[in-house]
Amino acid sequence: MEVMELVNRYINNSNLIIEIIRRNIMKRGYPIYIPNKALYGWIDEDFPRDGEYFFYTGLMYQMAPYIERIVNMLQKLRSGVLFKVINILNRVVDVSRFSSKPSHEEVMKMHKIIRNIYSLVYRSGLSVWYDPSIDKYAGVLLYEFGLMDDLKIYAERISDALSSMGVNKIVTIDPHTTYMFKKVFPSLLENYSIEAYSYLELIDEDIFVGSSAEQNKFVIHDPCYYARGVGVFSEPRKLLDRIGVEYIEPKFNRVDTYCCGGPVESLSPLFSAKIGVKRLGMLVDTGADEVITMCPICMANFRRVSKEVNIIDLSELISKYIK
Amino acid sequence: MEDHVKNLSKLIGHDKVYVDPATIKLYSKNAVYYEGNALAIVFPESTEDVSKIVRYAYENDLKIYPQGSASEIVGSSTPKDDGIVMSFVRMRKIKDVSYIDSYVVCEPGVRLVELNNYLKGSGYMFPIDPASIKSATVGGAINSGSGGMMGAKYGTMKDWVLGLEVVLPNEEGSVLRLGGKTTKNREGYDLIRLIVGSEGTLALVTEAILRITLAPEEVVTVAGFFNDLEDLMRCVINIKESKLDILIMEFVDDVTTKITIDTIKPRVSGSGHLLITSVSTVKEAAQRVLDKLIDIYNRNNSSNIVSARSMEEAEALGIFDIRRNLYPATIKIASSSLEVDEEKPYIFVEDISVPPSRLVEAVKRLRNISEKYGFPMTLGGHVGDGNLHPVVWIREGDREKMDQFNNFVMDIMKMAVELDGVISSEHGIGMVKKDGLIMSYRRRNSLYALKLMREIKRIFDPKSILNPDKMLPSDVY
Amino acid sequence: MSGLAELRREILRDVLKCSYCAMCEWVCPTLDVESNNRLYGPRGRVNLIASYFREGVDIGILKESIYTCLVCMACTRQCPAGIDIAEDIRKFRLFLDGGNGVG
Ligand SMILES: Cc1cc2nc3c(=O)[nH]c(=O)nc-3n(C[C@H](O)[C@H](O)[C@H](O)COP(=O)(O)OP(=O)(O)OC[C@H]3O[C@@H](n4cnc5c(N)ncnc54)[C@H](O)[C@@H]3O)c2cc1C
Numbered sequence: 001m002e003v004m005e006l007v008n009r010y011i012n013n014s015n016l017i018i019e020i021i022r023r024n025i026m027k028r029g030y031p032i033y034i035p036n037k038a039l040y041g042w043i044d045e046d047f048p049r050d051g052e053y054f055f056y057t058g059l060m061y062q063m064a065p066y067i068e069r070i071v072n073m074l075q076k077l078r079s080g081v082l083f084k085v086i087n088i089l090n091r092v093v094d095v096s097r098f099s100s101k102p103s104h105e106e107v108m109k110m111h112k113i114i115r116n117i118y119s120l121v122y123r124s125g126l127s128v129w130y131d132p133s134i135d136k137y138a139g140v141l142l143y144e145f146g147l148m149d150d151l152k153i154y155a156e157r158i159s160d161a162l163s164s165m166g167v168n169k170i171v172t173i174d175p176h177t178t179y180m181f182k183k184v185f186p187s188l189l190e191n192y193s194i195e196a197y198s199y200l201e202l203i204d205e206d207i208f209v210g211s212s213a214e215q216n217k218f219v220i221h222d223p224c225y226y227a228r229g230v231g232v233f234s235e236p237r238k239l240l241d242r243i244g245v246e247y248i249e250p251k252f253n254r255v256d257t258y259c260c261g262g263p264v265e266s267l268s269p270l271f272s273a274k275i276g277v278k279r280l281g282m283l284v285d286t287g288a289d290e291v292i293t294m295c296p297i298c299m300a301n302f303r304r305v306s307k308e309v310n311i312i313d314l315s316e317l318i319s320k321y322i323k
Numbered sequence: 324m325e326d327h328v329k330n331l332s333k334l335i336g337h338d339k340v341y342v343d344p345a346t347i348k349l350y351s352k353n354a355v356y357y358e359g360n361a362l363a364i365v366f367p368e369s370t371e372d373v374s375k376i377v378r379y380a381y382e383n384d385l386k387i388y389p390q391g392s393a394s395e396i397v398g399s400s401t402p403k404d405d406g407i408v409m410s411f412v413r414m415r416k417i418k419d420v421s422y423i424d425s426y427v428v429c430e431p432g433v434r435l436v437e438l439n440n441y442l443k444g445s446g447y448m449f450p451i452d453p454a455s456i457k458s459a460t461v462g463g464a465i466n467s468g469s470g471g472m473m474g475a476k477y478g479t480m481k482d483w484v485l486g487l488e489v490v491l492p493n494e495e496g497s498v499l500r501l502g503g504k505t506t507k508n509r510e511g512y513d514l515i516r517l518i519v520g521s522e523g524t525l526a527l528v529t530e531a532i533l534r535i536t537l538a539p540e541e542v543v544t545v546a547g548f549f550n551d552l553e554d555l556m557r558c559v560i561n562i563k564e565s566k567l568d569i570l571i572m573e574f575v576d577d578v579t580t581k582i583t584i585d586t587i588k589p590r591v592s593g594s595g596h597l598l599i600t601s602v603s604t605v606k607e608a609a610q611r612v613l614d615k616l617i618d619i620y621n622r623n624n625s626s627n628i629v630s631a632r633s634m635e636e637a638e639a640l641g642i643f644d645i646r647r648n649l650y651p652a653t654i655k656i657a658s659s660s661l662e663v664d665e666e667k668p669y670i671f672v673e674d675i676s677v678p679p680s681r682l683v684e685a686v687k688r689l690r691n692i693s694e695k696y697g698f699p700m701t702l703g704g705h706v707g708d709g710n711l712h713p714v715v716w717i718r719e720g721d722r723e724k725m726d727q728f729n730n731f732v733m734d735i736m737k738m739a740v741e742l743d744g745v746i747s748s749e750h751g752i753g754m755v756k757k758d759g760l761i762m763s764y765r766r767r768n769s770l771y772a773l774k775l776m777r778e779i780k781r782i783f784d785p786k787s788i789l790n791p792d793k794m795l796p797s798d799v800y
Numbered sequence: 801m802s803g804l805a806e807l808r809r810e811i812l813r814d815v816l817k818c819s820y821c822a823m824c825e826w827v828c829p830t831l832d833v834e835s836n837n838r839l840y841g842p843r844g845r846v847n848l849i850a851s852y853f854r855e856g857v858d859i860g861i862l863k864e865s866i867y868t869c870l871v872c873m874a875c876t877r878q879c880p881a882g883i884d885i886a887e888d889i890r891k892f893r894l895f896l897d898g899g900n901g902v903g
């Protein structure tokens with residue numbers, strides 16, 4: 001009951017939270033405040049500035065460590081009055097700046113994941129390029145909250161920016177951004193012609209040495225928006241098979257996967273945590289030592305509920321085996 | 324009323340009692356359209372909770388309406404405003420399993436799909452597989468006496484309950500343990516089988532010991548279409564004569580086959596009546612059995628025959644697509660038949676059985692009845708055991724049709740009884756078939772049976788606080 | 801027809817197909833974790849939406865139910881009526897938000 005009471009409180013404040021996030025995205029281009037260094041600090045100087053596939057991070061990996069902080073902050077704001085004040089304040093300054101900062105290691109870990117993914121596509125022989133000025137948050141939360149009018153304006157901005165730079169193919173690196181580009185934008189925008197691929201669809205299996213040296217047992221957790229959203233679930237398995245990494249299938253896998261709880265984090269953090277605990281329980285119950293994720297939201301939510309279990313990103317594991 | 328809620332909250336904890344109108348509304352419906360009302364919804368988490376609630380209800384004349392997933396379709400789980408819904412969804416533990424002794428012990432809120440997922444990998448299964456396997460709970464299936472596609476081989480729920488823990492609706496809220504972990508049991512009257520199918524009118528099931536069985540090593544399946552119903556029936560008879568171990572034997576009539584193919588684009592297609600037969604066998608014999616089966620289909624003028632050597636192959640080929648999508652297709656047709664946008668279609672699934680040898684006659688007469696009333700109808704069923712499920716749909720606003728509907732159902736039930744069949748096979752009586760019950764027993768000159776049932780109910784439930792007015796007609800005899 | 805009315809029609813048409821069979825519930829994470837109250841599962845959400853449009857429901861409870869949904873689409877795959885459950889819930893949020901300009 002205690003949890004439900006809290007959920008109630010948050011839901012009653014949900015309009016305000018939604019408003020804060022909406023305003024941030026529309027005005028500032030991201031749902032919560034993140035320093036520029038965290039967003040783009042992963043970039044190497046010698047990235048190609050031109051090529052066939054634009055490397056579109058969508059900023060989700062970069063944001064993940066910050067989400068936890070901001071959620072903690074919101075969690076502390078219990079009274080509706082305070083919320084109203086905050087909301088008014090947010091028109092002038094981004095209130096999410098006031099949350100505590102994630103540790104340097106956490107930020108660096110995410111940066112490393114992005115660089116890993118970049119090398120995976122690069123080594124697969126694709127001509128990839130990058131330019132931070134058009135790599136934007138894809139409006140995932142606008143979509144989830146049902147703010148379609150805002151999303152339309154926002155998506156047009158993104159798509160126009162990409163087109164103006166001559167982009168027509170992108171590689172995405174997280175399921176939510178992938179879903180936006182593959183499923184949402186095409187039905188929302190007229191004259192939309194960007195082809196989007198998850199990096200998992202583009203990796204050439206032959207770049208790996210096929211001899212896993214892993215001692216640990218792994219379990220695989222499919223993100224909803226890869227598995228059910230865009231039908232990507234056999235690709236990661238093929239890669240693991242190729243490398244020879246053994247992995248266990250948990251209860252509820254592939255298209256029948258079970259949500260990590262992450263999506264409602266901003267509205268009802270405790271509810272979200274409960275679901276995280278439940279799913280992580282299923283994953284750990286398989287007897288695995290490490291959990292393979294493919295989504296920064298899943299990773300963040302599992303990390304939030306347990307510091308003991310080792311949660312890794314698929315790219316961290318497979319990039320070790322690039323020839 | 325507020326007192327009741329307060330007292331119940333004090334008794335079992337306030338987080339187990341819900342009184343908000345939205346929750347009450349959601350627990351006052353079933354999978355057809357029966358909407359009731361209730362004072363509160365309670366969610367017991369243990370036998371002790373159940374017993375406490377019962378004691379309170381007994382003392383205060385509060386009615387109790389037990390509920391699993393409310394997926395029943397006869398009105399057996401819906402409440403009225405004189406009582407509370409007791410939902411078993413929080414009692415969901417699988418407590419024990421023994422492969423050597425072939426049983427599993429579980430709480431009533433476990434869904435059948437969860438039970439089978441739990442057994443997966445052991446080689447064992449719980450063989451009662453209603454089409455509602457994803458929703459049906461152990462408590463609901465026991466109390467409905469449910470059956471499924473594999474009924475041809477495994478019967479219904481009544482054949483698979485070894486033991487029960489129940490709470491009686493009496494002053495003490497007594498907890499009884501009936502039966503046990505053995506298949507053989509001759510300890511007096513068979514109270515377990517009395518409770519199976521009692522639609523929550525006799526006792527509250529708080530734990531069940533269910534028999535489990537080895538899943539067949541290999542299952543071969545053949546599907547084929549028949550222009551002539553007589554050919555199909557002869558095929559059924561020939562298969563039965565050939566002493567094959569029939570697991571599934573499903574039938575869909577020609578009209579329905581066509582509608583379903585048009586609506587859902589199944590992977591298997593053809594025209595005429597559809598017969599799907601699955602036979603349980605071992606790997607080594609699979610091909611031989613399959614050939615035999617195909618031969619029987621061929622001999623009886625079947626067309627568009629599709630066959631599979633294993634269940635995996637059958638799934639890959641989509642052999643069951645048409646049968647499984649009967650319900651989805653019906654919903655689709657019913658929804659698209661609406662004239663006004665904001666109306667709801669109601670879907671009614673009938674549930675008669677006739678001896679399999681009378682199936683041809685039953686199908687013909689069903690069609691006449693459907694024509695007489697002008698109700699479009701889809702028709703499928705488990706031919707293995709003679710259970711037919713004619714389905715009709717009515718717009719919620721169509722008062723006239725709703726009124727006719729009762730006569731329509733009565734005609735169907737009369738027909739079943741005339742062919743030496745029964746008016747309900749696995750769905751139950753609930754609120755909708757009480758008249759049918761009287762009709763059926765009257766025809767057999769056995770109305771006294773209903774009186775016996777009333778008396779039994781009175782002994783179990785002296786104050787009639789448990790699911791009152793369900794299943795048993797109150798007057799006549 | 802205005803955008804909002806069109807949206808209402810679209811959602812309502814779909815949710816009214818619900819036959820209350822409950823086959824969507826076993827996969828729903830939010831139903832599972834806390835109270836097991838139907839309110840926090842797909843069947844509850846779909847029917848609350850229908851009630852909201854047809855008879856009216858307590859808006860506080862409705863929001864609680866609608867905004868705890870993960871829009872994870874697990875339920876959608878299960879529904880024999882072919883209701884696009886998760887999508888309807890998401891669209892309904894749009895509706896609750898006054899259509900966010902749609903109207
Ligand atoms: C699409 C669809 C397909 C179906 N297919 C089939 C089928 O193939 N075969 C079949 O047999 N049925 C079928 N049914 C009917 C129904 O699903 C089954 O009867 C199912 O077993 C009911 O389970 P439930 O948990 O929903 O029970 P409920 O509907 O909640 O309850 C059923 C009865 O059991 C009582 N009850 C529930 N739990 C307890 C308890 N713990 N103690 C005492 N009484 C209790 C209730 O009061 C009620 O009388 C179908 C229904 C639908 C909607």
Ligand code: SF4
Nearest residue numbers: 828869870872873875
């Ligand atoms: S989309 Fe919402 S209702 Fe459907 S399973 Fe996920 S959380 Fe439950």
Ligand code: SF4
Nearest residue numbers: 818819821822824879
């Ligand atoms: S599965 Fe579909 S039809 Fe059945 S209860 Fe859920 S939403 Fe309704």
